[in-house]
Amino acid sequence: MSLFLIAALPFLGAVFPALLIRAGRNAASLSTGGVTLLALIGLLVNAPAVLRGEVVTARLDWLPDLGLNANFQLDGLGLLFATLILGIGLLIIAYARFYLSREDPMGQFYSYLLLFQGAMVGIVLCDNILLLLIFWELTSLSSFLLIGFWKHLPEGRQGARMALTVTGAGGLSMIGGMLILGHIAGSYDLSVILQHKDLIQASPLYAPALILILLGCFAKSAQFPFHFWLPHAMAAPTPVSAYLHSATMVKAGLFLMARMWPVLSGTDLWFYLVGSVGLITMVLGAVIALFKDDLKSLLAFSTVSHLGLITMLLGFGTEAAAVAAVFHIINHATFKASLFMNAGIIDHETHTRDIKLLGGLRHLMPLTFTLAGIAALSMAGIPPFNGFLSKEMMLEAAAHTDWAGVAWLVPALAVFGALFSVAYSLRYIAHVFLGKKRHDYPSHPHDPGPGLWLPPAILVALVVLIGLFPNVFATPIVTAAATAVTGHEVHFHPALWHGLTPALYMSIAAVLGGILLLLAYRGARAVWNNLPRPEAKAIFDAIIGAVTTLARGITQGLHNGSLTRYAAIFLVFTLAIGWYAFDSGVLGPQTHATLPITPMPLLGWFCLVGSALCVVAFHRNRLLSLVLIGVSGLMVSLTFSYLSAPDLALTQISVEVVTIILLLLALNFLPQDTPKESSPMRRTRDIAISVVAGLGMGGLIYAMMTRDFAMPSISEYHLANSYKGGGGHNVVNVTLVDFRGFDTFGEITVLGIAAIIIFAITEATLGSRVRARLLNRKPWKPLAGDAHPLMMVVATRVMMPIAFMVAAYIFFRGHNMPGGGFVAGLVAAIAVIMQYMASGFGWAAERQRLPYHGIIGMGVLVAAATGMGAWFNGKPFLTSDYGYIHLPYLEKFEVATAALFDLGVFLAVWGAVLLALQSLSRFAWQPGIASTHPMDINPEREDDDTNENEGH
Amino acid sequence: MEILLASAVGILTAGGIYLILRQRTFPVILGLSILSYAVNLFLFATGRLALNQPPILSEHATGYTDPIPQALVLTAIVISFGMTAVVLMMALSAYLAARDDRIDMSDDKGEDA
Numbered sequence A: 001m002s003l004f005l006i007a008a009l010p011f012l013g014a015v016f017p018a019l020l021i022r023a024g025r026n027a028a029s030l031s032t033g034g035v036t037l038l039a040l041i042g043l044l045v046n047a048p049a050v051l052r053g054e055v056v057t058a059r060l061d062w063l064p065d066l067g068l069n070a071n072f073q074l075d076g077l078g079l080l081f082a083t084l085i086l087g088i089g090l091l092i093i094a095y096a097r098f099y100l101s102r103e104d105p106m107g108q109f110y111s112y113l114l115l116f117q118g119a120m121v122g123i124v125l126c127d128n129i130l131l132l133l134i135f136w137e138l139t140s141l142s143s144f145l146l147i148g149f150w151k152h153l154p155e156g157r158q159g160a161r162m163a164l165t166v167t168g169a170g171g172l173s174m175i176g177g178m179l180i181l182g183h184i185a186g187s188y189d190l191s192v193i194l195q196h197k198d199l200i201q202a203s204p205l206y207a208p209a210l211i212l213i214l215l216g217c218f219a220k221s222a223q224f225p226f227h228f229w230l231p232h233a234m235a236a237p238t239p240v241s242a243y244l245h246s247a248t249m250v251k252a253g254l255f256l257m258a259r260m261w262p263v264l265s266g267t268d269l270w271f272y273l274v275g276s277v278g279l280i281t282m283v284l285g286a287v288i289a290l291f292k293d294d295l296k297s298l299l300a301f302s303t304v305s306h307l308g309l310i311t312m313l314l315g316f317g318t319e320a321a322a323v324a325a326v327f328h329i330i331n332h333a334t335f336k337a338s339l340f341m342n343a344g345i346i347d348h349e350t351h352t353r354d355i356k357l358l359g360g361l362r363h364l365m366p367l368t369f370t371l372a373g374i375a376a377l378s379m380a381g382i383p384p385f386n387g388f389l390s391k392e393m394m395l396e397a398a399a400h401t402d403w404a405g406v407a408w409l410v411p412a413l414a415v416f417g418a419l420f421s422v423a424y425s426l427r428y429i430a431h432v433f434l435g436k437k438r439h440d441y442p443s444h445p446h447d448p449g450p451g452l453w454l455p456p457a458i459l460v461a462l463v464v465l466i467g468l469f470p471n472v473f474a475t476p477i478v479t480a481a482a483t484a485v486t487g488h489e490v491h492f493h494p495a496l497w498h499g500l501t502p503a504l505y506m507s508i509a510a511v512l513g514g515i516l517l518l519l520a521y522r523g524a525r526a527v528w529n530n531l532p533r534p535e536a537k538a539i540f541d542a543i544i545g546a547v548t549t550l551a552r553g554i555t556q557g558l559h560n561g562s563l564t565r566y567a568a569i570f571l572v573f574t575l576a577i578g579w580y581a582f583d584s585g586v587l588g589p590q591t592h593a594t595l596p597i598t599p600m601p602l603l604g605w606f607c608l609v610g611s612a613l614c615v616v617a618f619h620r621n622r623l624l625s626l627v628l629i630g631v632s633g634l635m636v637s638l639t640f641s642y643l644s645a646p647d648l649a650l651t652q653i654s655v656e657v658v659t660i661i662l663l664l665l666a667l668n669f670l671p672q673d674t675p676k677e678s679s680p681m682r683r684t685r686d687i688a689i690s691v692v693a694g695l696g697m698g699g700l701i702y703a704m705m706t707r708d709f710a711m712p713s714i715s716e717y718h719l720a721n722s723y724k725g726g727g728g729h730n731v732v733n734v735t736l737v738d739f740r741g742f743d744t745f746g747e748i749t750v751l752g753i754a755a756i757i758i759f760a761i762t763e764a765t766l767g768s769r770v771r772a773r774l775l776n777r778k779p780w781k782p783l784a785g786d787a788h789p790l791m792m793v794v795a796t797r798v799m800m801p802i803a804f805m806v807a808a809y810i811f812f813r814g815h816n817m818p819g820g821g822f823v824a825g826l827v828a829a830i831a832v833i834m835q836y837m838a839s840g841f842g843w844a845a846e847r848q849r850l851p852y853h854g855i856i857g858m859g860v861l862v863a864a865a866t867g868m869g870a871w872f873n874g875k876p877f878l879t880s881d882y883g884y885i886h887l888p889y890l891e892k893f894e895v896a897t898a899a900l901f902d903l904g905v906f907l908a909v910w911g912a913v914l915l916a917l918q919s920l921s922r923f924a925w926q927p928g929i930a931s932t933h934p935m936d937i938n939p940e941r942e943d944d945d946t947n948e949n950e951g952h
Numbered sequence B: 001m002e003i004l005l006a007s008a009v010g011i012l013t014a015g016g017i018y019l020i021l022r023q024r025t026f027p028v029i030l031g032l033s034i035l036s037y038a039v040n041l042f043l044f045a046t047g048r049l050a051l052n053q054p055p056i057l058s059e060h061a062t063g064y065t066d067p068i069p070q071a072l073v074l075t076a077i078v079i080s081f082g083m084t085a086v087v088l089m090m091a092l093s094a095y096l097a098a099r100d101d102r103i104d105m106s107d108d109k110g111e112d113a
Helices: A003-013 A015-023 A025-051 A076-099 A105-124 A129-147 A154-185 A197-202 A207-218 A229-235 A239-246 A250-264 A268-290 A293-316 A319-350 A366-380 A386-399 A409-430 A450-468 A475-486 A504-521 A522-531 A536-558 A561-582 A599-617 A620-643 A646-667 A680-705 A716-724 A733-737 A741-766 A771-775 A791-814 A821-839 A841-847 A852-872 A896-923 A945-949 B002-020 B025-045 B067-098
Strands: A056-058 A062-063 A071-076 A882-885 A895-897
Touching: A003 A062, A003 A071, A003 A105, A015 A025, A015 A105, A015 A716, A025 A056, A025 A071, A025 A076, A025 A105, A025 A646, A025 A680, A071 A076, A071 A105, A071 A366, A076 A105, A076 A239, A076 A250, A076 A319, A076 A450, A105 A239, A129 A154, A129 A207, A129 A229, A129 A239, A129 A646, A129 A741, A154 A197, A154 A536, A197 A207, A197 A250, A207 A268, A229 A239, A229 A293, A229 A895, A239 A250, A239 A293, A239 A620, A250 A293, A250 A319, A250 A475, A268 A293, A268 A409, A293 A319, A293 A386, A293 A409, A293 A504, A293 B067, A319 A366, A319 A386, A319 A450, A319 A475, A366 A386, A366 A409, A366 A450, A386 A409, A386 A504, A386 A896, A409 A504, A450 B067, A504 A522, A561 A852, A599 A620, A599 B002, A599 B025, A620 A646, A620 A733, A620 A896, A620 B002, A620 B025, A646 A821, A646 A896, A646 B067, A680 A882, A680 B002, A680 B025, A716 A733, A716 B067, A733 A741, A733 A896, A733 B067, A741 A771, A741 A852, A741 A896, A771 B067, A791 A821, A791 A896, A821 A896, A821 B067, A841 A896, A852 A882, A852 B002, A895 A896, A896 B067, B002 B025, B025 B067
Parallel strands: none
Antiparallel strands: A056 A071, A882 A895
């Protein structure tokens, strides 16, 4: 199966459980499991080739200019991790089906789980570090959803936030590190980066890149000092803990360190950073784990400790240690996931996870006891289980490592950590299952059904099989993975008996010491309780609290809620930047001849400037200022017309009409006057700002108009190719629908969104208490005696078909003459608005059968479909085509796909304008005012009620 | 001619900005409209001024003015309608809900009252 499909399957499959949950929980879990199984089979089909040492690849250039390619590759390491993710995922899906209760939204759970799974598979399969970063962030996000799955629990929400903060911050640093790394190597493809070890390690940027990447890995894999988030993430449902926080997500950091091992490891910096952090984490996690009473906390800190162990092994930088790390990744996943599921079973059956309340469960739950016993012994490193094998290899590697010249330090600390590891593992057995049977369990425990015990049992079987026959069950995959990590052929021959090696003595010391420590548990506990220890959560909360306070202080200091103040600050700042740019630049001499001033433009100038100044002067009288602004708009339109821009003139004048109608409608509900509020000082300030801004804008455009272009303009191309390439004489229209069609497509989409926002605001407002107030409002001045004057009704109805005709004419000629979809849409909208105005909202709405949303959507779709049509010709999106056809008795005429695109523009503009106006007019609706019979001149009609009701 | 257009742009800008700095919604919306006139004229004028040279290909044309600013301004006009409409609806529903059309959120009347 193609690697693309394997990576995509979980994402695609995430839809199924969300939908199928309606068909029941079994359908949801079966579909989830089915998708995972399919991906797993697809993966295993590729396994033989990978085990032979081949690398399976699938490449697709996505954004090659950015170095972002959808490249996937499957080597030994990827195969190991992908098998763990999908295999354990399958067991977890089965387990979760029986673990979650009836009240939990299981469809949601499985969808999140599949999203997470897809992100993880993406990380381990992708061959491009930019793509890897995307998947990396996706795992943080999806794990946030999963940890906080029980939204009603405050611990769940806090744990989810903490995990997201820590791993998200790590992700940010990782982005920085990866970008530096890609910059050094000159490529963002992993396979290329991995071949440039010398180049990367010689670069002065090696240290920052390494530190940033390691920060991300440490945060993800809960390494000291970021280890604290993992135990808090245990608020998640147990299947999540077993999956994310033992087997997969926390191993993403390890995966990346292993992946980058060939290029990043081997330096002192790597050794001291990774080795030391791993060592500290291993010891610290093991010690804390022993003194945790919550089963899941114990396992969480034990996970922290084991992750530290693997990190330490990778940090050593030797080949043998890397092989041990890879082997331990497998072993840890098997025994830890099964132990988490085991803890879930105990929680499920006894309704508690507190070790102090448990004990003696072996009598009641023999099967659970057996599974827990084997897994815990493996975790302790007791032969013949798999944990023993890799722990032995770890001790062996530690015995040969000296830290800054101190030969005994690493081995001693490794034994110390292993000793605590033995103690907490045995405590899990002794304090939970052994001892006397109690009679005060919160519930009556017994062994669960196979749905809950079978998944951990499969893992426990692996624990035993790998322990007994490592060469059959582990060697092929470990060899393949370790070869991928180290970059050359690795020989791996694990055995239970290696002879009397130092590692064996260390192991024996750890086991004996662990048993003694557990026997003296009370005393050890007392010592521990008296030790001063920093509470990581409190520190974290304090840091977050301080940051929040700082952010709030800054925000509230700057944002006092006064929009005018923001606007003033913004304007002054913009003016300052403008002044700086002007001051630091050079203004060349005037090179462009100016046009002479003739009387007509002078008159127009007086009208435009005069009306605008009057709007400002009389802005307190709102109706008057609205009339005056109409004059300004008209003059702008005439300016366009005079200065050779007929298309703009047409658009401006039709937009002006709808804008004024819109403002008039709104003014109906707003106060009619603006009170005098500003102090003289404040007005002076505002005048100063506006005058400076006006001078700046005017001066800038004057300077631009009187100087020639510094560089050749692209307009020549448009003029030359408008007819040849676009088939139209109107260059502006061809630019809109053809050259810059993508822009126009964006514009109509934005316009449609704006109209839908207006509709949404209307719905929200009319759904609130405002509606009652609107219905009972009294008009602010007496209404006209005749709300629907006969003359106007008749005139608008006669004009409607003519107006549509004009719209159609403007539309069709648009490609060659001034006009086009924008103007036609506006004209057609005005034709309909006239009906609303003359005949009333009720009358017009009743005759409006197509919903305007649909028209907007249709417009955008038509435009998109036209654009996509080009694909079928093998051309990029929105490439247009045109031709000429002859119909009998008609002149030859042109058919262009651009006209279809323009139809989309027309529909979107038409629908958007009308939706906006229709929404606004719904505010005006009052019972009795809106007549369904606006032309009450029909003598056959008896009821005159509507007429009488009008005019109050 | 250029000085006329430039001065008109300047005056419209000044008027628009003065209105935007008022404290009630309606003048601010009018100010935005006037400012969009100014900005549209500004953009249009970056293509230089030309008389009787519309960018419509024809055999009799003596020359063509710059079509690109026109195409940009055309969509800008339509978009500014959309913007005006959205701002207006927000102002209207805010006024209907709060019975107050001040744009500042502070409790006291205006910034310096």
